[in-house]
Every structure is written in C-alpha cells, then in structure tokens.
Amino acid sequence: MSNVFNSLSGRILTPSGWINGTIAFDQRIHTIGHDAAVAGNRALTILPGFIDLHVHGAAGTDIMEGGDAGAVVARTHARHGTTSLLGTTLTAREPAIRRALEGLAGVIAARPAGGARMLGVHLEGPFLNIHRLGAQPPDVMVASLAQVQALNAIAPIRVLTMAPEVPDHLELIPALRGMGIRVQIGHSAGTYDDGVAALNAGATGFTHLFNGMTGTDHHAPGMAAAALAHAEYAEIIPDLQHVQPGVIRAALRAIPRLYGVTDATSATGMPDGEYALGTQRVFKCQGCVRLATGSLAGSVLTMDQALRNFVGLGLDLADASNRLSRYPADYLDEMERGRLQPGAWADIVVLDEALHPVAVYVEGEAIPLNNAETQNP
The missing domain is CATH 2.30.40.10 (Urease, subunit C, domain 1)
Known part of the structure; x- marks a missing residue:
C-alpha cells in the first residue's frame, strides 16, 4: 500500500x-x-463533507427518470460540498418507482467518478396520506411488507417516509425497522397522538418538518407538535422559504439532532423555467420551485447554501456543520462519515x-x- x-x-x-x-x-x-x-x-x-438524506434531482435531471439520473445528481451536488446522499423518490405507480430504483442501484453499487457517494434510497412515496401530498403526485398506496421487501431487493432503502395514520401502516413499522429501514413520519394528516404512537412503534424521524403534515395548534396538536415534544431526529429544509426563520429556531431548541436536507429538485443549478418533479411540472422563479398553483414543490437549495443559512440564523459554524454532516451520518449509523477523524x-x-x-x-x-x-x- x-x-x-x-x-x-x-x-x-x-x-x-x-x-x-x-x-x-x-x-x-x-x-x-x-x-x-x-x-x-x-x-x-x-469541515466534514455534507450528507443530504433527501435529494430528488439537480441539473435538469430527476431521480424518477431512472437510467443515469442518479449519477448526474451525485456529480452536481458534490460540487456544492455534498459527499454522500440518498436518492429520493416521489409518489408514483409501482413500475415508475421500480425504474427509478433500478437506475439508482448501479450508482449505489459504484460511486460515479466526480460524484458523491449514493448511500441508498429515501422512499418518500407512495405510502402517504392523499390529503397531505403537497407537490407529490396522487398515486398513493397502502404499504405492505412484501411490497417494501420487493423494492428493497432492487436498491437498498435506508429511509422510508410514511403516513402512520393510514390503515395498516402503524402495524408495519416494527417490521420495517427490523429490515434496517428508518421510518419517517411525513405527508401525514395524523394527530399528535398518531405521531407519538408511530414513534413508540419504532419510527425514528420526521420528513421535512412542518411541511406536509399537521401543525402545532395548541388545542389540536398535530404531527409537528409530536416532533417538537418527542423527536430526537428530524429533517428540515433550511432554504428560509419552506419554514420561516423563527420557526426553525424553535425547532432547533426542541429537537436535539435536527438536521438539514435540501429536498432539491431537477431545477437545482438551473436557470428560471419549467422542470419536472416526477410526473409534475414545476417552475423555478426567484430562488424557489412551485407548482402552477403557487404551492412550494421542493427546492433549489444546495448544502453549502444550507450551511450559510444556518450560520445566518445565528448557529455557530460547528453546530451548523453537525446538522449537515454528523447528525445525518449518525441517523443512518454511518459512523465512518460525517466527521473528520x-x-x-x-x-x-x-x-x-x-x-x-x-x-x-x-x-x-x-x-x-x-x-x-x-x-x-
């Protein structure tokens, strides 16, 4: 050697x-x-390289396209300091999800030259509540263990977003955890009690906290309130558009290992215009991505900008770094990443x-x- x-x-x-x-x-x-x-x-x-656990695309390319999309995304985000990431799916019919996972499998097996390490898949759809889809297409399904096992056989699922209030989902969480999958609560219309029940069943995090979930009403608390009261880990999009800065500060005080993700779309690194988010058409303008209805639809955030935004909110640099590197590494039990040692x-x-x-x-x-x-x- x-x-x-x-x-x-x-x-x-x-x-x-x-x-x-x-x-x-x-x-x-x-x-x-x-x-x-x-x-x-x-x-x-x-600093340790950034670890992004929620990435849909970049450079005009969407993970759901399959093929070499994952390699394009890995190379683009690496130029912004992301050294490892999870390729993230959207709600779609099963053949489209399989195509996306087949494309990701090769990138996971062999890191593309000049690109970030793809650590696995974040399966954000299709096991969501149709009433809290946000920018997700409407092709929701009720999860089954056999279905998740079949998808996991194509490419390793490290994180799975689920609405636990959907019938049969809560009971499935222990089996998914037994597969080594981190179950996150997201795109959910559930109550605070539903969130607590999911955490007690083995769920470990929350997907883009505050977005795509019930909130913190003091008379009828929802999933976001359950996260603030009980979560050790949760992801948040620190682009300062998905969540108002004061609310990010509140989450930072409440959740010990709150970590940043980009939720980046194919519009990341591209000029203003029209792009794909799965089967949805989205529009980049003024630093954000929206559906034609005006609803936010992912982001154009990169992890280096996330770092600068966290620091701008008042975090010291070491704390900001931990929330973009060490905490997401710890969440996946990737103890040889996210730290310089x-x-x-x-x-x-x-x-x-x-x-x-x-x-x-x-x-x-x-x-x-x-x-x-x-x-x-």
Missing part, C-alpha cells in the same frame, strides 16, 4: 472541536495534527471566509468545482 497522502492545512473541525493543523488522507483520513504554522483567523475552514472516509469540504467551497473531496477524490455555479446555485 502507498504511503503517499494528500494533505490540507487550515482550521479543522474535529469531533472534539477546532484545531489549527493539517489533515493527511488518501481514500480515508490518516492523521490530523496541530500545526503551529497554520494561521488562525484567516486559515481555510475544513483518523480512519473515517476522506469526505471533506474546504471553505473560504465567505463559506463557499474551494475544494471538495469524496473518499479522497478531488471533485472538479465550477466556482460560478457553486456560488450562485
């Missing part, structure tokens, strides 16, 4: 805090050490003073960056 390592010097975020030093790595991190020669305040910032995968993002990526490494591979796109998604 070669003993030649790449190295980076700067202000490094380690699991035990910041150090000014040098990190040496090949595919994995070899050493991290203090270096007195590294300047403090003006040094480059070196010897033996971990060399998934690294290097930022300038304005928190824009100047270098990204995925498992030690340097990712070519398009600086104009990186700074203006």
Whole structure:
C-alpha cells in the first residue's frame, strides 16, 4: 500500500472541536495534527463533507427518470460540498418507482467518478396520506411488507417516509425497522397522538418538518407538535422559504439532532423555467420551485447554501456543520462519515471566509468545482 497522502492545512473541525493543523488522507483520513504554522483567523475552514438524506434531482435531471439520473445528481451536488446522499423518490405507480430504483442501484453499487457517494434510497412515496401530498403526485398506496421487501431487493432503502395514520401502516413499522429501514413520519394528516404512537412503534424521524403534515395548534396538536415534544431526529429544509426563520429556531431548541436536507429538485443549478418533479411540472422563479398553483414543490437549495443559512440564523459554524454532516451520518449509523477523524472516509469540504467551497473531496477524490455555479446555485 502507498504511503503517499494528500494533505490540507487550515482550521479543522474535529469531533472534539477546532484545531489549527493539517489533515493527511488518501481514500480515508490518516492523521490530523496541530500545526503551529497554520494561521488562525484567516486559515481555510475544513469541515466534514455534507450528507443530504433527501435529494430528488439537480441539473435538469430527476431521480424518477431512472437510467443515469442518479449519477448526474451525485456529480452536481458534490460540487456544492455534498459527499454522500440518498436518492429520493416521489409518489408514483409501482413500475415508475421500480425504474427509478433500478437506475439508482448501479450508482449505489459504484460511486460515479466526480460524484458523491449514493448511500441508498429515501422512499418518500407512495405510502402517504392523499390529503397531505403537497407537490407529490396522487398515486398513493397502502404499504405492505412484501411490497417494501420487493423494492428493497432492487436498491437498498435506508429511509422510508410514511403516513402512520393510514390503515395498516402503524402495524408495519416494527417490521420495517427490523429490515434496517428508518421510518419517517411525513405527508401525514395524523394527530399528535398518531405521531407519538408511530414513534413508540419504532419510527425514528420526521420528513421535512412542518411541511406536509399537521401543525402545532395548541388545542389540536398535530404531527409537528409530536416532533417538537418527542423527536430526537428530524429533517428540515433550511432554504428560509419552506419554514420561516423563527420557526426553525424553535425547532432547533426542541429537537436535539435536527438536521438539514435540501429536498432539491431537477431545477437545482438551473436557470428560471419549467422542470419536472416526477410526473409534475414545476417552475423555478426567484430562488424557489412551485407548482402552477403557487404551492412550494421542493427546492433549489444546495448544502453549502444550507450551511450559510444556518450560520445566518445565528448557529455557530460547528453546530451548523453537525446538522449537515454528523447528525445525518449518525441517523443512518454511518459512523465512518460525517466527521473528520483518523480512519473515517476522506469526505471533506474546504471553505473560504465567505463559506463557499474551494475544494471538495469524496473518499479522497478531488471533485472538479465550477466556482460560478457553486456560488450562485
């Protein structure tokens, strides 16, 4: 084995805090050490690569297209510091879901050159409540264990979004958890009590908190209230459009390991115009994506912008980083990702003073960056 390592010097975020030093790595991190020669305040910032557990598309490409869509999405998001992700489906008829998973299977098995590591699938549809679809198409189904097992055999499902109040769904949660799938509550018209029951049955998170679920009415609390009262983990879209900043701050205080996702669509990194979100037509304008009705329909967020948004909300940089790297890694039990320490995968993002990526490494591979796109998604 070669003993030649790449190295980076700067202000490094380690699991035990910041150090000014040098990190040496090949595919994995070899050493991290203090270096007195590294300047403090003006040094480059070196963080764990971002981990996005909810990604539908980018660069004009939608995961539901199947084929090489996953590779396009993985390469595009890698340029913004995302070093691993889950390819995320939409509600659709089963043949379309199978086609999407067949396309993702190859990307999961072999990381595309220049792309992020696809860790598996987030099956966001079709096991949702038809009354809380948001931008999802209306092809909902009632889940069965046999159906999930058949889909999981095509490509590994790491996260599955489900409306637990739909008949038979609550009883299915323990079996899904036994398969190693994280069940998330989302696109749900259920009550607070339904949410608590789902958590007690083994559900572990909430999909894009506050969006696509019942809320926090103090007389009739819903799923969002159950999350604030009981959740250890939940995902949130920090584009400052899906959730108002004050509400994000409230969730940050209530949920210990609230983590950010992009819910990015095919419009990410593209000019204003019309794009696909599964079978839906969506429109990018003024930094967001909407259906023709005006309803929000995913986002054009990238994880580097999510970091800057969290910092803009008042989070210190280490906390913001944890919510985009370490917590999602912990949620999936990916203990060799989401942290910079010897033996971990060399998934690294290097930022300038304005928190824009100047270098990204995925498992030690340097990712070519398009600086104009990186700074203006």
